[in-house]
Amino acid sequence: MSNDNGYLVEVKDLKEHFPVRTGFFEKTMLKAVDGVSFQIKPGETLGLVGESGCGKTTVGRTLLHLYKPTGGQILFEGEEVTENNINEYRKKMQMVFQDPYSSLNPRMIVEDIIGEPLDVHKLYSSKGERREKILGLMETVGLNAEHATRYAHEFSGGQRQRIGIARALAVNPKFIVCDEPVSALDVSIQAQVINMFEDLQKKLGMAYLFIAHDLLIVKHISDRIAVMYLGRIVEIGDADEVYHSPKHPYTVSLLSAVPIPDPKTAKERQRIILSGDVPSPMNLPSGCAFRTRCPYATEKCAAECPSLTDRGDGHMVACWNK
């Protein structure tokens, strides 16, 4: 392993700009992700939160080269992942998708959905071995082996998500991007599936990039948390640190929406209720993208975009005032 700093995944200044047709001849660049950097250690979970539309999904997909990055670097075990060598990494990095309905092919049976990674990478020597592996995977994610020959549309949302997880696990990945894997599920099932993610991590030791728009879910499962706003990370740090002493006004505002069971903490905590709409990612404000909704915004915020600076113990915040 040519890995000198111990990181499994390292993302440096990742950018993903989508060309969007705005007129008959005009094209504008939609900056879905604009300079995102983070690191994930083996076996660690990084939670990624932010409002919907802030570019979380795009980060996850670009990380796996499902979209061609506009700029930046992705390193896996210290080696740069590029378009040319991505196939080697398809076995090491996997993804669980947000929508359990559109992420499973309705014309395939469960066995073939879970078996597809095995087929693609030829991970078996006989039909029997293939079946054995598939049944093993189904058991791992808590699916009934009798359901192997059923079509995906016959399952409930939670069961479908388990099928998607089994598919991701089939190649024994070291890293899984979980893109809001529970947000489409019933609240009663969300906890089950999240616990399963935790159990699987304990058992198999892979790292997660766990995307959610709900801070509570992320806090529960993550070692570290990154908060995203309009294509950039505004705060990243230890999960407890970010949750209990948030620095960036945006993180504070996200937490203000979370009910706090302990009245003492509730009183101490500062609250920010956001007003105004999220600006369009096609027409970002100058300087700090958050300044249009920020109660502390100054002239400096409009002039220059703050970068992440360390506030101790790797707790990084991108804000001029806090």
Add this chain to the structure above:
Amino acid sequence: MSVEENKMPKRSPFSAQIDLAKFELATEEEKRQQDVMSESTTFLKDGMRRLRKNPLAMGSIVVLVLILLLIIIAPRVVPYTYSGIITVDGVRDKSAKNLAPFTYSKLEQKYIDEGGEVFPHILGTDEMCRDYFMRVIYGTRVSLFVGLFASVLVLIIGVLYGSISGYAGGRVDMFMMRVVDIIYSLPDLLMVILLSVVLSQVITFQPGSLMAKLGSNMVSLFIVFGLLYWVGMARLVRGQILSIKENEYVLAAQSIGAKSGRIIKRHILPNCISVIIISTALQIPSAIFTESFLSFVGLGVQAPMPSLGSLANSARDGLQSYPYKLVFPAVMICLIVLAFNLLGDGLRDAFDPKLKD
């Protein structure tokens, strides 16, 4: 209604309280039953069930099967050919001209009176003393063959082109679709006429081969179908693929490392196969109709090979005296075209209710 009311536990009418004593905890067994799902129905089974409930579609299938049986069996039973003059006892019967259905010529009558046996002329004979029933049968054969062959041609080219264009997207897609637009704007009948004129000069076929029998007009018809008519199919398939590509299962396949060919074959085509089948079923009658039309205006199959259109055309001459000669091929065309159209509609309703517009 009243029975159910009686069963309800008595409580004050406005109370929202639920009597917990009436509930009991679900057993493990019952919890597991929550997991038990409806009977496994595949896409195909489901569609076939719906198709079977559609009387028009089922009627069309019956009609098509009957026609198919007729054109397969009739030539084995009836002793006449589509091109030969009727012979009686080995002698050409020049008097058997324009006979009415189930009548005999003088020569035949004499032969029967002498104790010989003559197979009846079910639809009479034409002006060249050929058995008209056999001509209609062969005409149907030719028309169906043309329809099926042209549709298969359209299917192959259209699906290949459309799936490449839709899957590749971006600039490739844009270029490929402009080509389609150009082809779409060409007047197809004019192209058939021009091509058949050119081809008849340029190409010579091996005598006796199927192509030679059909004639250069038919070959140019196929070529025109191959060159022009696939664009509808290509557009349809491309549109389908564009929408299917949006599904996360395609991304999932990519993240697994599946190659484009596999993704198209395993994920995209199976999800638009119903649309492809349906529009092929609807393509067949349109091809048959075009062929009939061209044969009717004299650009169809080469004589003596009949097609339904050319039969109708030659029936025009004696329309005053023998109107039934127009009726038979015309009814046959109507039956086939109608049956395929109704079947296509039935397939669409059964397999792709979304497509109904």
